[in-house]
Amino acid sequence: MPNPPAGEQLAAGGFRAGFSCFVGRPNAGKSTLANAIIGEKVAITSNRPQTTRHVVRAVMHRPGAQLILVDTPGLHRPRTLLGERLNDLVRSTWSEVDVIGLCIPADERIGPGDRFITKEISELKGTVVAVVTKADLVSRERLMEQLQAVDKLYDFADIVPVSAKTGKNVDTLVDVLSSHLPESPQLYPDDMVREDPERVMISELVREAALEGVKEELPHSIAVVIEEMEDEVSEGNERRRIYAEIYVERDSQKGIVIGKGGARLKRVGTKARKEIAALIDSRVYLDLHVRVAKDWQRDPKLLSRLGF
Template structure:
């Protein structure tokens, strides 16, 4: 290992590197699979739509190469400016990759959403692997039926059943994706699993905790920004990294949503804060004091200026 964290691969001319993008309708299991391939939680997941709002990059480093996985928001028919921007994010990600992974859950019927994506994929120059996700949720017969149905959707170099949750076939999928990459240099230091900033990962962990706790229309309305991160002075003695104070804002679209997120007597916001703090402490490896503030930023999903401010 050289000082900059890059491994010198001059002696291996079979080293490969490149990009893979995961697409699929919302809830197909793209982000969970990204985390499973990378081997650590770099992107948040939930059963609510629009959980992934940006193209997040995860890096899988192996002795034989480096696979950069671009986890994308689901492709869907847009209803708001945010929805349109999410589709643009996906299309842009797709135009730049070496191979595409099209995720389709084993426990869901193939629908118009899948056909819409399959049609988009046939126009790309990158080859596509079809991935049947969540195989732990169904029996073998159902997996076989899904494989058959997918083979009729379009041209795929392979159709692979996986379970990110059970860890089934994840390595096989990694081998397959890696084999489609061109020979190339190492792109990131081996210890780096994502290029997301610490601040945006923290904001995402807070949003994940909030998503886990709300229903109906509210998930769409939540955005999170981290305002400040202030490490305290190191105390004498115990050698642990000092506590850090984090100030973050949960943005909602309507004032009527505020009491919902607060819960009775502020109980829900407190629970969200406690959940988020656990995730953030695991990420930072230090104790965290999290201050969550709720603000209403009217109709941010349809307002270009507000979307810009929130980073979309």
């Protein structure tokens, strides 16, 4: 099994910079791992598959290297036009990065989805590193079994077990990914952590809050659009006024999101407002409304309206 290179090898040939993306089937821990590497929230997370819908670019600065992490939606069997567009987005991203990190959970046996994605990425030119995620959820013996199974799956450049929850081997993974980047000048300023527009991240934080505790099918039907943002001075303090629309596909779903007497929507607003305030370092006034856009996942015009 390949051994991770030592961190000091990174600078041996000069500065390295480039792009790496985590891929894998839905709920393989890709977004959680990206957040752990960067050290702050750059992608929303949920225990629901297919939470990620946008490509998120986060910049990791290291001595001798700059690693731009690209978090992508999980590749899946599409049942809607939205699913098809997300899969197209994933594949186009794969073809443009320098290093691909294939995420395979330690607590689940390798399945058809893992083999399908492995076959897909084997046809690309980029370097492929296997990342065995959620290592904290299994025993040492089970982890070794999974590492051996992954080693037989494909001729990976490296195989790294990690735990985003405990931080185990996260730094090692960054070293491994960075070692496979091309020699290059620095691509982003030292103070840049993310490349995605602020409005996109704010809408994602609202969606993350709305996903908590909802029924099985509802998460895929929720979309969020930021209609308006403006800065103002209130009681001598600056704050950001944000007007957001939460879209669902049916009237019954609207009732679920709002909750009895509006109680659930109020909880969504409270959680999202705290996350947004931390993101933009400002007080926030958040105005939420729930709208119905019938079968928006299958409607090309509505998908465009909702940013897909």
